[in-house]
Structures are given as structure tokens and as C-alpha cells.
Amino acid sequence: MRPTWxxxxxxxxxxxxxxxxxxxxxxxxxxxxxDPLTENILAHVDSVQFGRQARLAxxxxxxxxxxxxxxxxxxxxxxxxxxxDVTGRIARRDxxxxxxTLNVRKGPxxxxxxxxIDIVGDGARLGSLRTWRNKWPLVVxxxxxxxxxxxxxxxxxxxxxxxxYRAVQYTTQALELDLESNRAVLRLTLDTGPRFVFGDVDYxxxxxxxxxxxxxxxxxxxxxxxxxxxxxFRVDLWKTGYFTTVEIQETERTDVTPPQ
Numbered sequence: 001m002r003p004t005w006x007x008x009x010x011x012x013x014x015x016x017x018x019x020x021x022x023x024x025x026x027x028x029x030x031x032x033x034x035d036p037l038t039e040n041i042l043a044h045v046d047s048v049q050f051g052r053q054a055r056l057a058x059x060x061x062x063x064x065x066x067x068x069x070x071x072x073x074x075x076x077x078x079x080x081x082x083x084x085d086v087t088g089r090i091a092r093r094d095x096x097x098x099x100x101t102l103n104v105r106k107g108p109x110x111x112x113x114x115x116x117i118d119i120v121g122d123g124a125r126l127g128s129l130r131t132w133r134n135k136w137p138l139v140v141x142x143x144x145x146x147x148x149x150x151x152x153x154x155x156x157x158x159x160x161x162x163x164x165y166r167a168v169q170y171t172t173q174a175l176e177l178d179l180e181s182n183r184a185v186l187r188l189t190l191d192t193g194p195r196f197v198f199g200d201v202d203y204x205x206x207x208x209x210x211x212x213x214x215x216x217x218x219x220x221x222x223x224x225x226x227x228x229x230x231x232x233f234r235v236d237l238w239k240t241g242y243f244t245t246v247e248i249q250e251t252e253r254t255d256v257t258p259p260q
Contacts, residue, residue: 024055025097026090028068032104037079041102044075056098061090065100072102078146082179083107110144113183118172119156121165123192128159144184149175153188160192164225166252167193196225199253213240 028045030038045068056064065088072086085105093099117136119129132155137148153173160168172189198221216236218229230248237246 026056026064027093027097027099029099029101030072030104031101033076033106037076037081037104037106040078041072041075041104044071045100045102056090065090068100068102072104076104076106080109080111080144080146081106082110082177083182108182110177110182110184112138112140112142112144112186113178114185115139116185116187116189118189119192120171120189121168121192122194123160123163123165123168126160126163126165126192128163129156129190129192132156132159138186144175144177144186146175149186156190160190162227164195164197165192166196166225167254169193196252197221198223198225198229213237216240 028042030041033041069086069088072088073084076082076084084107086102088100088102090098090100115136115138117133119133123129132152136152138144138152153170157168169191170189171191172187174185174187176185176187178184198217200221201217217233218236230250234246234248237243
């Protein structure tokens with residue numbers, strides 16, 4: 001039988017194809033700013049892998065650069081820089097790696113021109129909230145930092161809830177930005193709502209003698225609710241030695257008139 005040459009050609013073709021299928025990676029470098037700005041820019045643009053057989057064509061450079069520049073500008077806004085100038089360029093580092101360098105001029109920051117931070121409701125005079133208000137960091141003249149803004153909002157909610165104001169909410173929360181003058185007006189109104197009180201404690205079915213665990217609570221029905229007392233209650237139940245684990249389910253009843 002006459003030998004065939006097709007398998008030999010197929011193998012040779014596969015070897016040549018595999019040799020050209022080298023992955024290409026795009027990595028980023030940032031100049032002009034330091035952390036945490038650099039870190040946030042890199043988190044927005046990140047490194048890109050083009051696939052097992054893909055290579056970035058030079059005709060696609062402008063689009064890739066434009067997307068990276070837009071991502072960098074977006075990453076600067078939470079830190080108060082809304083007028084940043086970002087320019088990028090792509091250069092080859094080696095056979096498999098391209099580097100996209102972003103040169104950043106962050107420009108003038110957004111400055112707090114007015115800060116209206118108010119607390120209303122039954123808990124308006126709560127000591128922890130008054131301290132929070134007095135130590136408000138984004139005062140007039142400060143650079144607008146959206147991370148601080150969000151952190152402060154969460155902190156106030158947690159403080160109010162810890163003292164029993166479980167219906168606390170913001171009735172106003174606005175960052176009014178003037179991009180032409182780089183001035184911002186902050187408006188925040190925290191409504192604590194009413195303070196919750198302790199209701200009945202249901203221990204469920206248990207085999208202990210009456211009165212053994214009923215004495216444990218350090219609070220009374222109708223007394224002001226606090227998370228500190230609930231945590232203490234959980235620990236004290238465990239300390240009795242009758243339980244290996246303690247699970248407490250809290251039910252909010254807004255339809256019940258608190259006992260006097």
C-alpha cells in the first residue's frame with residue numbers, strides 16, 4: 001500500500017499554530033498620584049488578559065486607552081477630585097506584555113462650602129449622636145470624601161440602633177456638587193424615630209424549674225431597649241451552665257403600645 005502524507009502535514013500544522021498562540025497581557029502603571037488614589041485607580045481599570053490566542057492590535061489602542069482614562073477619572077471622584085486630567089499611552093514591555101501608563105493630574109479638589117447635619121426625633125439629644133454630630137469631619141473647607149460621607153452615615157445609624165432607636169432613618173441625604181466652582185453643599189437629616197422598649201421574654205419549652213432562668217434578664221418589661229443589655233442577657237444565659245449554645249430571636253412590634 002502506498003503511504004499517505006496527510007497525518008504528517010496535520011502534525012506540522014498543529015505545531016506551527018500552537019507556537020503562535022501566545023497570550024498577551026495588558027498591565028497598568030499610574031503616575032502623578034499616590035495611594036489610596038493609585039490603588040483605587042488600579043482597582044477600577046485592573047489588568048486585562050486577552051485570551052489564550054488573542055493579541056491587542058495597535059488599531060485598538062485608542063479605545064483601550066480611552067476606557068482606562070475614563071475609569072481613572074471615575075476612581076478619583078470619591079476622593080473629591082472631579083476635574084482630573086488623565087492621559088494614557090500603551091508601550092510594549094516584552095513579547096507577551098503591554099503596559100498602559102496613566103499620567104494623572106488630579107486638579108483642584110471639591111471643597112465643602114456648607115454642611116447641614118441635623119438630628120431630629122425622640123433621640124435627638126442622645127449623647128452618642130450629639131458626639132457624632134460634634135465630631136463631623138466634613139466641615140466647611142474640608143475636601144469632599146465620599147468614603148467618609150458613607151462611613152459617617154452608617155456610624156450614626158449604628159449608634160441610634162444600639163440605644164433602641166430601631167426605626168432610625170435619613171429623611172435627607174444629599175451631596176450637592178457644583179462642578180464649575182468645585183464647591184459642595186452637604187445636607188443630612190437623621191430622624192431617630194421613637195425608642196423601642198423591651199417586651200415579653202418567651203423562653204419556649206424547657207425542663208428547668210420555674211424561676212431558674214427567669215431571673216437572668218438585667219432589664220424589665222417596658223424598659224429602654226439597648227443592644228448592650230441584649231448582649232449581656234445572652235452571656236448571662238450561657239453563664240448559668242444550663243446551655244451549650246444560646247440563640248435569641250428578636251421580634252419588633254410597632255403595632256403594640258409600650259407598657260407604662
